[in-house]
Amino acid sequence: MATYKILITDNIAPQGIELLEKVPQFDVEVAVSLSPEELKKKVKDAHALIIRSATKVTSDVIEGAKKLKVIGRAGIGLDNVDVRAATKKGIVVMNAPEGNMVTTAEHTIAMLMALARNIPQATASLKSKKWEKKKFQGRELYRKILGIIGLGRIGSIVADRANGLKMKVIAYDPFVRPEMAEKIGVELVSLEELYQRADFITIHTPLTPETKYLINKKAFAQMKDGVMIVNCARGGIVKEKDLYEAIQKGKVAGAALDVFEKEPPQDNPLLDLDRVICTPHLGASTQEAQTNVAVAIAEQVTDYLINGVVRNAVNVPIISEELLSVLGPYLTLAEKIGAFHAQVVKAPIKEVEIEYIGDVAKTDTRPIKIAGLKGLLTPILGEQVNFVNADFLATERGIQVKESKREIPSDFTNVIIVNVHTESGEKKSITGTIFGKKQPRIVRLDGFALEAVPEGHMLLIQNVDRPGVIGNIGTILGRHQINIGRMHVGQDEITGQTLILLSTNIPVPKPVLEEIKELPHVISAISLEL
Ligand SMILES: NC(=O)c1ccc[n+]([C@@H]2O[C@H](COP(=O)([O-])OP(=O)(O)OC[C@H]3O[C@@H](n4cnc5c(N)ncnc54)[C@H](O)[C@@H]3O)[C@@H](O)[C@H]2O)c1
Numbered sequence: 001m002a003t004y005k006i007l008i009t010d011n012i013a014p015q016g017i018e019l020l021e022k023v024p025q026f027d028v029e030v031a032v033s034l035s036p037e038e039l040k041k042k043v044k045d046a047h048a049l050i051i052r053s054a055t056k057v058t059s060d061v062i063e064g065a066k067k068l069k070v071i072g073r074a075g076i077g078l079d080n081v082d083v084r085a086a087t088k089k090g091i092v093v094m095n096a097p098e099g100n101m102v103t104t105a106e107h108t109i110a111m112l113m114a115l116a117r118n119i120p121q122a123t124a125s126l127k128s129k130k131w132e133k134k135k136f137q138g139r140e141l142y143r144k145i146l147g148i149i150g151l152g153r154i155g156s157i158v159a160d161r162a163n164g165l166k167m168k169v170i171a172y173d174p175f176v177r178p179e180m181a182e183k184i185g186v187e188l189v190s191l192e193e194l195y196q197r198a199d200f201i202t203i204h205t206p207l208t209p210e211t212k213y214l215i216n217k218k219a220f221a222q223m224k225d226g227v228m229i230v231n232c233a234r235g236g237i238v239k240e241k242d243l244y245e246a247i248q249k250g251k252v253a254g255a256a257l258d259v260f261e262k263e264p265p266q267d268n269p270l271l272d273l274d275r276v277i278c279t280p281h282l283g284a285s286t287q288e289a290q291t292n293v294a295v296a297i298a299e300q301v302t303d304y305l306i307n308g309v310v311r312n313a314v315n316v317p318i319i320s321e322e323l324l325s326v327l328g329p330y331l332t333l334a335e336k337i338g339a340f341h342a343q344v345v346k347a348p349i350k351e352v353e354i355e356y357i358g359d360v361a362k363t364d365t366r367p368i369k370i371a372g373l374k375g376l377l378t379p380i381l382g383e384q385v386n387f388v389n390a391d392f393l394a395t396e397r398g399i400q401v402k403e404s405k406r407e408i409p410s411d412f413t414n415v416i417i418v419n420v421h422t423e424s425g426e427k428k429s430i431t432g433t434i435f436g437k438k439q440p441r442i443v444r445l446d447g448f449a450l451e452a453v454p455e456g457h458m459l460l461i462q463n464v465d466r467p468g469v470i471g472n473i474g475t476i477l478g479r480h481q482i483n484i485g486r487m488h489v490g491q492d493e494i495t496g497q498t499l500i501l502l503s504t505n506i507p508v509p510k511p512v513l514e515e516i517k518e519l520p521h522v523i524s525a526i527s528l529e530l
């Protein structure tokens with residue numbers, strides 16, 4: 001029984017750790033607050049690394065993690081993980097995006113109310129023995145306009161709760177359809193309109209190059225005087241320097257911040273302002289959310305290591321079980337075609353064209369492309385290639401991939417054609433289909449029509465069509481105790497050549513291959529592993 005070392009380097013809820021400890025194949029170690037050197041040492045023989053936001057998983061750490069298969073984040077943010085470096089090494093990076101969304105939305109509402117009613121400031125004042133009723137007069141939320149930027153998982157829950165408070169909710173999210181927003185009682189508007197209308201603005205987008213400093217001087221200038229800002233998403237979406245100025249000038253009446261450009265904030269002038277209330281990145285910090293994310297990540301990592309099932313991975317295309325049941329045979333077919341190509345071309349591959357024809361063209365074909373690239377690169381780069389890094393490695397090797405789709409089928413209901421172009425100008429074309437529901441077949445190789453099962457040890461022979469060639473090949477293989485399983489023969493009527501594809505019980509050794517190549521009328525002989 002394989003044993004996997006599971007290394008947990010941040011504080012995650014005990015329920016998650018207990019689940020992992022129950023898996024007989026797992027050897028679980030919890031080691032928090034490690035120095036970078038200690039982390040590198042510990043991760044060397046780990047198969048899974050489970051973290052929250054404190055552990056910095058740099059490319060340096062990943063480089064030394066020779067056995068690492070998965071990095072699991074108990075929570076959402078992966079700002080502390082070099083996902084690119086992990087992808088390159090074929091390590092799945094997964095998070096638990098749903099476990100803390102309610103908690104974070106509730107924190108947002110708590111911040112909104114605390115901001116509107118000066119609760120932190122009034123608490124501090126009263127605790128210093130003052131009674132400043134006038135100073136801390138607040139604002140009602142009732143009928144005020146809440147502008148939500150980013151109407152995803154958390155933004156939608158905030159909208160729901162704000163609707164319950166009888167606020168008018170408007171939102172800007174370029175990736176959400178108006179009907180979907182309408183369904184949850186939200187009016188979708190442009191960013192400019194949101195700035196102009198909102199009394200309170202709350203941000204719920206990820207931090208991306210697009211959203212970095214989205215809320216800046218120019219944005220504040222477009223907002224209503226006296227607007228209040230809440231940020232429980234990510235530091236850096238609001239430009240802190242510009243927010244400071246806007247508060248100082250009285251343009252912004254107050255801000256509630258759970259996240260900062262630098263965490264923990266050091267010498268951050270915003271923290272000196274009375275109009276700013278804040279929490280130390282507590283958005284997801286409830287017992288319920290921490291249990292949810294710890295349990296979710298424990299289950300996901302177990303599922304991946306034990307059953308090979310990938311969920312919530314940020315660097316692997318998401319494929320639902322339903323889609324997998326349809327695409328599964330095509331993934332196998334594409335991988336076999338890729339492997340076939342890699343073993344028959346004679347020069348470095350420059351370009352790959354994949355054409356999907358028939359119903360398969362109507363599906364999400366990204367996983368098929370990746371399977372094809374995995375098949376293509378494995379004979380060249382070996383075991384390191386997997387579904388996570390195949391696309392990345394192809395790009396890194398300068399292989400251009402082009403895809404096209406045609407929904408109307410011709411000879412077969414569903415077909416994948418993979419054309420490969422090499423640096424030397426060679427072009428090879430392989431067409432594959434699925435027989436029945438599950439059986440991959442190669443039905444064309446360049447000009448040769450076939451019906452070949454691409455599986456196991458195979459021998460590909462091209463010859464001039466003359467009597468006796470097949471007999472001679474059989475004699476040589478027999479003499480070396482090699483059994484032929486299946487034989488597929490294709491003819492090219494234009495060139496008068498024949499293509500023979502044999503499956504054998506063992507790989508055909510080089511000397512035997514050489515003997516076959518010497519036979520009269522044989523043009524080429526290649527041994528393949530599919
Ligand atoms: N404070 C915390 O402790 C805490 C906890 C959990 C999540 N978060 C953060 O909250 C944020 C939202 O998380 P989520 O789970 O709702 O994410 P999500 O992916 O479900 O939603 C994000 C939404 O932002 C939208 N978006 C992307 N770019 C945009 C842009 N330029 N303008 C407007 N909208 C844009 C997307 O279309 C999406 O609908 C993330 O930044 C996440 O890291 C913080």
Ligand SMILES: O=C(O)CC[C@@H](O)C(=O)O
Nearest residue numbers: 052053075076077100284
């Ligand atoms: O407290 C944490 O783990 C961070 C929470 C949140 O920002 C997340 O990314 O899930």
